[in-house]
Amino acid sequence: MKTRLIKTALVAAVAGITLIGFAGTAQAEDPITTQDAEGTVSSKDGISVYNDATDGATSAHPLVLTAGGQEQYVYCIDLHTSLQFKHTYVEEDWETSGVANLGKIKWILHNAFPNVSAADLLANAKATLPDTYSEDEVDSFVYAATQAAIWHRSDGFNLRAEDSTKADDDVDAAVLAIYTYLTDADAELPDPGKPELAFSGSTTGKTSDKIKVDVDSNLGTITLKVDGGKAVDKDGKEITEIKGGQSFWLTSDKAGTVTVTGTGEINVPAGRIFLSKESLADPEKKSQKLILAGALVKPGEGKHAVKFTEAPALAVTGTSVTIMSIAGVALLGGGVALAMMFMRRRRAAAAVWGGDEDGLA
Numbered sequence: 001m002k003t004r005l006i007k008t009a010l011v012a013a014v015a016g017i018t019l020i021g022f023a024g025t026a027q028a029e030d031p032i033t034t035q036d037a038e039g040t041v042s043s044k045d046g047i048s049v050y051n052d053a054t055d056g057a058t059s060a061h062p063l064v065l066t067a068g069g070q071e072q073y074v075y076c077i078d079l080h081t082s083l084q085f086k087h088t089y090v091e092e093d094w095e096t097s098g099v100a101n102l103g104k105i106k107w108i109l110h111n112a113f114p115n116v117s118a119a120d121l122l123a124n125a126k127a128t129l130p131d132t133y134s135e136d137e138v139d140s141f142v143y144a145a146t147q148a149a150i151w152h153r154s155d156g157f158n159l160r161a162e163d164s165t166k167a168d169d170d171v172d173a174a175v176l177a178i179y180t181y182l183t184d185a186d187a188e189l190p191d192p193g194k195p196e197l198a199f200s201g202s203t204t205g206k207t208s209d210k211i212k213v214d215v216d217s218n219l220g221t222i223t224l225k226v227d228g229g230k231a232v233d234k235d236g237k238e239i240t241e242i243k244g245g246q247s248f249w250l251t252s253d254k255a256g257t258v259t260v261t262g263t264g265e266i267n268v269p270a271g272r273i274f275l276s277k278e279s280l281a282d283p284e285k286k287s288q289k290l291i292l293a294g295a296l297v298k299p300g301e302g303k304h305a306v307k308f309t310e311a312p313a314l315a316v317t318g319t320s321v322t323i324m325s326i327a328g329v330a331l332l333g334g335g336v337a338l339a340m341m342f343m344r345r346r347r348a349a350a351a352v353w354g355g356d357e358d359g360l361a
Contacts, residue, residue, distance in 0.1 A: 003330075005301075005361070008236070011182075012033035013307075019341070029130050032046055034196075035298070035299075036090050036092070036119065036298075037067050037068065037090070037091040037274075037296055037298040038067060038088055038089060038090040038091065038269050038277070039065050039066045039067030039068070039088070039089055039091055040065070040066055040087075040088060040089065040102060040272075041063055041064065041065055041066075041074065041083065041087075042063070042064050042066065042085065042087070043061045043062065043063055043064070043083075043085070043155075043291065044061060044062040044063075044064060044136075044140065045136070045140060045144060046059070046060060046061030046062050046140040046143050046144055047060060047061070047140060047141065047147050047165050047166055047167050047175075047177050048061075048161060048165065048166045049144055049147070049159060049160075049165050049166075049175065050059060050159070050160040050164060050165065050166075051158060051159070051162060052159065052160040052161065053159065056218075057165075057166050058079070058147060058157075059060065060142045060143070060144035060147040060170065060227070061140070061144075061161075062139070062140055063075065063076065064082070064291065065089060065274060065290070065292065065296075067296055067298075068296070068298060068299075070292065070297070070299070071295050072292060072294045072295070073113075073114050073143070073289050073293035074149070074274060074290040074291060074292055075105075075109070075146065075216075075290065075293055075296060076147065076149055076151070076288050076289070076290060076291050076292075077097070077099045077102075077149050077150060077151075077153050077154040077155075077290065078099070078154070078155075078288045078289035079154065079157060079199075080222055081275070081286050081287065081288045081289070082286070082288065082301050083287055083288040084276065084285070084287035084288075084321065085110035087276040087277065087279070087280070087285075087287045088263075088273065088277045088302050089274040089275065089276055089277070089290060090271075090275060090276075090277050090280070091194075091268065091272055091273070091274055092192060092273045092274065092275045092280075093191075093193075093273065094191045094273060096273065096275065097212075097273045097289050098156055099189075099273075099277065099289060100153070100154065101153040101192070102156060102271070102273075102291075103132035103188030103189055103190065103193070104153045104186070104187070105154060105190045105271075105291060106151050106188065106189040106190075106191075106192070106271040106291075107151045107185065107188050107189045108146065108149050108150055108153065108182050109113055109150075109271055109291070109293055110189060110269045110271075111124075111181055111185070112142070112145075112146040112149070112183050112184065113139065113142045113293075113333075114293055114294050115137075115270060115293070115294060115329075117140075117325075118132070118138045118139050118142045118348065119137075119138075121142050121146075121178060122138075122174060122178070122327060123176075124181060125174075125177040125178040125180070125181035125182075126177060126181075127173065127174040127177035127178060128174065129141065129170055129171070129174050130170055134153055139276045141165075141167070141171050141174060142174075142175075142178060143239045144165065144175055145174070145175040145176075145177075145178035145179050145182070146178065146182065148164075148175070148179045149178070149179050149182035149183050150291070152179070152183050153183075153224065154185045157191075157219055159175070160210065160275070161176060161181045163328060164176045164254045165177070167331060171233075179343065181255065189271070191271070192269045192270070192271045192272060195260055195266045195267060195269065195272075195298075195300075196216065196218075196300065196302065197216065197219060197220050197222065197263075197264065197266055197300035197301055197302035197304070198215075198216040198302055199213050199214065199215060199216075199260070199262065199302055199304035200212055200213070200214050200216075200304075201213040201304065201306075202306065203304075203305065203306055203307060204306065204307050204309070205250075205306055205308050205309075206308065206309060206310070206311040206312070207253055207254060207255060207308050207309070207310055207311045208253050208311035208350075209251075209311070210236070210249035210250070211249060211251070211306045211308075212233065212247055212248075212249050213231075213248055213249065213250060213260065213304055213306075214247050215242050215243070215244055215245065215246055215247065215248070216244060216245075216268050217244050218244060218266065219243070219244030219245075219264060219265070219267065220241070220243070220244060220264055220265040220266075220267065220297065220301075221241055221242075221243055221264055221265070222241065222242050222244070222259070222263065223241055223246075223261040223262065223263050224239065224240055224242060224259045224260055224262055225240075225242065225256065225260070225261045225263075225265055226258065226259070226261075227249070227259045227261075228252060228256050228258040228259060229250055229251055229252035229258035229259055229306075229308070230248070230250070230251050230252075231248050231250060231252075231260055232246060232248065232250075232251055233249070233280065234247075234248050234249070235249045236251075242244065242262075244267075250304075250306050252306075252308040254308070255308055255309050256308060257305055257306070257307050257308070257309050258305065258306050258308060259303060259304070259305045260303065260305075261302075261303050262301065262302050262303070262304075263299070263300070263301045264299070264300065265297040265298070265299060265300070266297065266298050266299070266300040267295055267296075268292065268296040268297065268298055269270075269292075269295055270292055270293055270294050270295060271291065272291070273289065273290070273291055273292075274290045275289055275291060276288075282343040310311060330346075346352055
């Protein structure tokens, strides 16, 4: 009986300490509702290149993806499959493509046309072209050289050293120089991953707190709509817009859930794969696999929610933690003292009535 009473007092005291000191903070990135970019492909005037293993020339005309009203160059990463221009192309992950050496191909993209201008790429490769060619023609030549280098990584293509193209000797020399420059570097870059409108931060807080929310850096300007509270900057000023890579804070003056919804443009980076929707639905309907050469933007939406609870009378920070720790120890000691006092009174009562303390009701 005595042991049971002491245990009861101790449990109550420890429970009090636990309630004083406990606070939960979770980190999460909320579900994304962003759709994949998609569009159609067209071709520009260009030249053909020669593989040293065959006599036939392969078209390396510039390919352009039109998506969401934007145009961006794409490259073929599937040399032995024909391109179906009537197919719709959709953004996909590297793993889905099944193409080898995508990290090395991405390095080529970041060091070649159009991410590097035609003039700079020629200079980097120590190549020159006569001034008689138009800007569009020069662009098509450096595109062909870049395409040949990409095929070298994706399909084992080797550009013929002599008569590399169906154009004249000046173009042959320039294309070969760029191809050699891009394939001599055995470097690679990581998978860019699927671009999303993502928020991250704590999902719980007190009404006295400002809860920090970080915004993914791969975004443009994001419009914020908040239900149940406010979005503020670091100085506490209410805001309705934020840029990628920045942070904001959620606040609420009452308990409840505050939800922020962000809408805006997401950057689709170079290196993202584009596959035919028709091919994905039916593998028999084959069309070339493509890789994005430059950046696109697409619309997206993301959400983040924080559950606010009423702030305690004394914030659990700094000196107050020490005070509460002392209070907890005092509470523990008080519980033990209470149990001992109760036991003494029971013994005294037993002595007066001539009874046994274990026999008391």
